[in-house]
Amino acid sequence: MKDLMIIGAGRIGGAIASMLADIGDYKLTVVDRSGEQLAKIDRHPAVSTAVLDIADHASLVAALKGKFAVLSAAPFYLTRQIAEATLAAGGHYLDLTEDVVTTKEIEALAQNADRAFIPQCGLAPGFISIVAIDLASRFDSLDSVRMRVGALPQYPSNALNYNLTWSIDGLINEYIKPCEAIVEGRLVTVPAMEEREELSLDGVTYEAFNTSGGLGTLARTLEGKVRTMNYRTIRYPGHQAIIKALLNDLNLKNRRDLLKDLLENALPATMQDVVVIFVTVCGWRDGRYVQETYANKIYAGTVAGRKLSAIQITTAAGAATVFDLLAQGRLSARGFVRQEEIAMTDFLSNRFGQVYNPDAMRMRPAG
DSSP: OEEEEEEOOSHHHHHHHHHHHHHTSEEEEEEESOHHHHTTSOOOTTEEEEEOOTTOHHHHHHHHTTOSEEEEOSOGGGHHHHHHHHHHHTOEEEEOOOOHHHHHHHHHHGGGOSSEEEOOOBTTTBHHHHHHHHHHTTOSEEEEEEEEEEEEESSOOSTTOOOBOSOHHHHHHHHHSOEEEEETTEEEEEOTTOSOEEEEETTEEEEEEEOSSTTTTHHHHHTTTOSEEEEEEEEOTTHHHHHHIIIIISOGGGOHHHHHHHHHHHSOBOSOEEEEEEEEEEEEETTEEEEEEEEEEEEOEEETTEEEOHHHHHHHHHHHHHHHHHHTTOSOOSEEOOGGGSOHHHHHHSTTGGGGOTTOGGGSOOO
8 A cells, every 4th residue: 555645734735635545545644834734634544644844854854764655735935845855765756836946946856866756736737737738739730728727716705806715825926926938939938917818608707817837847848839828817807907906006026925914814715616727729730720628617516525625626636646647657657747748538537537527526516
């Protein structure tokens, strides 16, 4: 029975532990520096918990010794030290980070590794890259790849049309850090919160704008092979204008602690959310200019006997699927592994990846 350590006992770490424990094939250890957070982890014979200070490198390496793999569900700024400890301990490494700089650091660490290092195992980055590369593979040559994802409240009730559904640190990162894109075939950096557009799905109008990290490594994979590629976050109309005022006019992009405190205490969290996924690829096939689109909505529901939000389901299922494929020997077991190297058919047929099936009952609105 393979042993996985999950670092971070937050909402996503706890959801991953519940999903993996439910099938009975793995032994799981969830660690966090907060005993209070660990107490919230659902009890299960396959799950143990331990208080651990991630900043203590020697203690972390010792805890990781003998583990088949580690999956980091910790904040992005802890990612590098977790990866370094995993390398020293000799296990496989997975994470959920959306941070561009951090991912490049992981890639550098993985160059001489004899175990797999697989970052960005979530929704966006993560599953979105698997969808995009699958669509792109159906063309003789590519023109554009447009990737759109949003985690939204089902019942918005404030001027921002938004509720907190996931990590505030991750949200702020998306809104203030530079974004990668391909413009006229070249990989470039573009500012976050710009290039607003509108789109419609199932009769609902949304806006979308540049945010950081969602492309993952796909931009480098497709550089020179596509004219235009970008990633934008989906929100309800009106959200971008208010956030830009906070970031720029009030200069909160340079006062991150104040921005975090404001969002954390002014925006209520919700479990009643929906994840919207919209990917469009245009290019040439058999001499014709054609378009293919993947569109999906995933709702909060019950998975592994536990009520989860849509962002918990999609992010945790993404990570659990990649880990499961690795444990089954269906992914490269050494070096740096990109999300776009994972076949979409393998992902969707996996017992965890099936939550992305639009016909699955678990994806219907809860209640």
